[in-house]
Structures are given as structure tokens and as C-alpha cells.
Amino acid sequence: MKPAARIQSSIELVDEILKGIKPADTIITDYFKIRRYAGSKDRRAVNDQIYNILRNRAKLGWLSQKTDLDTTAENLVFMDCVLNDMDVNDLFNGEQYAPAKLTKEQAEALPVLAQLDLATAPDSVRLEYPDWMDDDLRISLGDDFENCLQALNAEAPLDLRINSLHPDCDKAQDLLNKQNIDTTTTEFSPLCLRSAKKVKLGGVQAYKDGIVDIQDEGSQLIALLSGAKGCDLVMDFCAGAGGKTLALGAEMGNKGHLYALDISSKRLYKMRRRLERAGVTNVVLHPIQNETDPWLKQFENRVDRLLIDAPCSGVGAWRRSPESRWKMTPELLDDLEGRQQRILQNAAHLVKLGGRMIYATCSLLKRENEDQIERFLNENKNFKLLPISQVWAETLTTPCPFEGDFMSMRPDQHQSDGFFCAVLERL
Numbered sequence: 358m359k360p361a362a363r364i365q366s367s368i369e370l371v372d373e374i375l376k377g378i379k380p381a382d383t384i385i386t387d388y389f390k391i392r393r394y395a396g397s398k399d400r401r402a403v404n405d406q407i408y409n410i411l412r413n414r415a416k417l418g419w420l421s422q423k424t425d426l427d428t429t430a431e432n433l434v435f436m437d438c439v440l441n442d443m444d445v446n447d448l449f450n451g452e453q454y455a456p457a458k459l460t461k462e463q464a465e466a467l468p469v470l471a472q473l474d475l476a477t478a479p480d481s482v483r484l485e486y487p488d489w490m491d492d493d494l495r496i497s498l499g500d501d502f503e504n505c506l507q508a509l510n511a512e513a514p515l516d517l518r519i520n521s522l523h524p525d526c527d528k529a530q531d532l533l534n535k536q537n538i539d540t541t542t543t544e545f546s547p548l549c550l551r552s553a554k555k556v557k558l559g560g561v562q563a564y565k566d567g568i569v570d571i572q573d574e575g576s577q578l579i580a581l582l583s584g585a586k587g588c589d590l591v592m593d594f595c596a597g598a599g600g601k602t603l604a605l606g607a608e609m610g611n612k613g614h615l616y617a618l619d620i621s622s623k624r625l626y627k628m629r630r631r632l633e634r635a636g637v638t639n640v641v642l643h644p645i646q647n648e649t650d651p652w653l654k655q656f657e658n659r660v661d662r663l664l665i666d667a668p669c670s671g672v673g674a675w676r677r678s679p680e681s682r683w684k685m686t687p688e689l690l691d692d693l694e695g696r697q698q699r700i701l702q703n704a705a706h707l708v709k710l711g712g713r714m715i716y717a718t719c720s721l722l723k724r725e726n727e728d729q730i731e732r733f734l735n736e737n738k739n740f741k742l743l744p745i746s747q748v749w750a751e752t753l754t755t756p757c758p759f760e761g762d763f764m765s766m767r768p769d770q771h772q773s774d775g776f777f778c779a780v781l782e783r784l
């Protein structure tokens with residue numbers, strides 16, 4: 358593809374992504390599936406530009422206000438090209454497969470764009486977060502506010518979890534290496550291999566054979582801290598498509614019973630193929646209506662480990678889906694907070710005496726994390742919070758980086774996505 362044709366592809370894709378119907382990566386994959394003429398370099402160039410635009414949405418919005426350009430796909434791509442010193446007069450040339458010639462407004466914007474200094478933009482623009490989250494983010498991130506938000510807007514590495522159930526698990530890194538996938542081990546999860554480069558895993562044998570699966574290091578740690586090893590009855594209450602269920606099943610060595618529940622049967626049943634590939638056989642998939650589903654009654658006071666990987670704002674995963682930050686609203690966040698409270702409150706009775714409830718989110722907001730635990734403990738004197746260093750020492754061999762009660766993984770400090778975890782024991 359000629360450079361101008363790549364720009365035209367970016368415009369078409371951004372236009373589709375702005376509709377907000379499907380996730381960006383799905384839209385990009387589908388787009389290139391039917392455009393076989395695009396080579397891997399073309400795809401990479403377009404992909405990089407799209408993600409650059411998604412990571413700089415607030416900045417491009419601010420520039421569009423200053424230049425009186427509407428935030429259409431054409432204008433966003435145009436401004437991205439200008440910011441990256443591309444020759445827009447050459448690229449926007451109106452030829453076949455290329456973008457239309459520069460409009461009068463775009464041409465007039467060029468000298469204005471050259472003068473604008475993004476460093477003078479408000480924090481929410483510079484650091485790419487919704488303005489309404491300003492107080493919550495400052496309260497939650499404290500002195501790390503700037504560093505953490507910058508890290509949340511950077512490209513994420515690919516984290517893989519070694520499947521300890523597989524007989525070749527010790528060879529995982531070598532097997533990946535043989536397919537030219539360089540990985541490093543990480544500091545906290547003994548099962549994590551990290552690749553700095555994006556890799557399409559579909560054709561990778563170690564992935565197809567279930568020796569590794571995709572899982573961020575922070576998410577791996579939550580499964581390990583759950584301490585499911587040796588337990589008879591473990592429940593993954595918000596199992597989704599099974600990221601943590603797979604890891605819990607491996608920890609249990611396929612012994613005992615692992616119930617994976619979710620209100621979305623569609624998401625839950627997506628797990629089947631992953632379970633098969635990983636050779637996890639002790640899982641029962643069960644969709645529930647909600648946290649008060651009568652089916653749950655049979656498990657009252659019986660569960661050894663109850664993992665609540667609660668629905669949340671996903672702030673900690675912003676670097677993986679940069680566009681998600683603009684989909685959250687104050688109303689949605691209030692609603693999520695209510696749901697988190699209800700799930701904690703209604704599922705807690707399932708835990709047996711001496712059993713543990715593990716509450717986790719991929720959020721960094723205090724109101725979804727520490728505040729939820731504080732509220733729950735105030736209302737439920739039959740639970741106590743275990744210091745995370747104690748739980749870590751029981752379940753992991755790596756040094757615990759946390760001194761307080763909670764695990765709080767952050768991209769700026771631990772190079773993982775943002776994850777929170779608290780472990781409570783039933784008294």
C-alpha cells in the first residue's frame with residue numbers, strides 16, 4: 358500500500374471505531390481480513406496510527422477546539438499526521454485510494470497547530486482521562502497521579518501465564534523462543550513470561566498446545582493469592598471468559614470442584630475452548646441470574662475460596678483498551694459501585710468458617726477498592742482482613758512488594774496492568 362492509502366485506511370477505521378459499537382481491535386482485525394492485499398508492514402503502520410489516535414483522543418479533541426475543526430475521523434487522522442511531522446499536503450492528495458485533498462479548514466488549521474503547545478493543556482487533556490474523574494483519580498493515586506496516568510496511556514507488553522498443568526510447562530520459554538518470541542520472566546508471578554513485542558498467538562504452537570495463555574501478571578497474582586491449591590470447593594463468582602478460572606484450575610491441579618459463575622452465559626461459555634486447550638477438567642460452568650440466584654443456596658457456608666473479580670470501571674486496564682476510558686460515565690461508575698457492594702454482601706454467606714473471600718478489581722479507584730472493603734468489614738464482623746504480605750508469603754515464593762493490607766499493582770510501579778486485591782477470612 359502507498360503511504361496515502363494507509364492514511365485512508367486509518368480514516369475508515371477511525372470512523373468505524375468512533376461509532377463505539379465494537380472494540381477497536383475487533384474492527385481492525387475484521388477490516389484487514391477482507392483486504393488481503395495489505396502486507397504486514399501496512400497493517401502495523403495503520404494499527405500504530407489508530408492506537409496513537411486512541412491514546413491521544415483528549416489531546417486531539419483539545420486541538421480541534423483550538424482550530425475549529427470538527428472531531429471527524431478525517432480531522433483526527435489529519436491532526437495525528439501533523440503532530441507526527443508527516444507531509445499532509447502530499448498524503449491528502451485526492452488520488453485513488455488516498456484521502457481527499459485538504460479542506461480549506463484543514464489548510465487554515467496548519468499554522469495554528471504549529472503554534473499550539475500541548476504542555477499548556479489542562480491535566481485531563483495532557484494525561485488523557487475524563488475530566489469528571491479528576492477528583493477520584495487524584496484521591497486514589499496521590500503522589501503517583503502523573504506517573505501512573507502516563508503509564509496507563511503507554512503501550513502494554515504481552516503477558517503470558519505458563520500453564521503448570523502441562524507436562525512441557527518447564528520448556529515454555531524455550532518453545533516460544535524457537536518461534537522467535539523473546540520473553541523475559543517477571544518479578545512477581547513465577548508463572549509469567551513477558552514479550553515486549555505484540556505477537557499474534559494464533560499460529561504459536563506453545564499457545565495452541567495450551568502450554569501458555571494470555572494473562573496479565575497482576576491477574577495471575579490474584580489467582581495465586583486466592584490460595585486455591587489443595588482446596589475442595591472454589592468458586593469464581595464473576596468468571597467472565599475465564600482468565601482467572603483457568604489459573605485457579607491449574608493451581609488446584611484439576612482436583613476438587615471449581616465453579617465458574619457469571620451473569621453472562623455468552624461470556625462464560627466462551628471459556629469452554631480455553632479450558633479444553635489448557636487441559637483444565639475440574640470446572641463447572643454455571644450462569645446465574647444475579648448474586649441472589651436461589652441456586653446458590655446449596656453452597657451456603659461451604660466454599661473454601663470465593664473469588665469475586667468484580668465488574669468495575671477498568672481504569673487499571675486503560676493501556677490495553679485506550680478507548681474504554683471515554684465510555685465510562687459518572688452514572689455507570691455509581692452503578693458499578695452499587696453492584697460491587699451487592700455482590701460482596703450477597704455472596705459472602707457462601708464462604709465456610711475459616712474460608713476466604715478474595716475481592717479483586719482491575720480498577721485503581723479507591724471507591725471501588727479500599728472503600729468497598731472498609732464498608733463490607735464495617736457491616737460484617739464475621740470477616741477479617743488478612744494482611745497481603747501474610748497471604749503472599751503463604752501462596753508465592755517471590756518477595757511481596759506491598760506493606761499494607763492490599764495488593765495494588767500499578768503500571769508505573771510494577772509494569773503490570775492496574776489490579777487491586779484484598780483477602781478476607783471468614784470467622
Ligand SMILES: C[S@@+](CC[C@H](N)C(=O)[O-])C[C@H]1O[C@@H](n2cnc3c(N)ncnc32)[C@H](O)[C@@H]1O
Binds near residue numbers: 595624648666667
Ligand atoms: C472483571 S469481569 C471478570 C473477568 C474474569 N474474571 C477474568 O479473569 O477474565 C467481571 C464479570 O462480572 C460479571 N458480573 C457482573 N455482575 C455480576 C453478578 N451480579 N454476578 C456474577 N457476575 C457478574 C460480568 O458479566 C463480567 O463477566
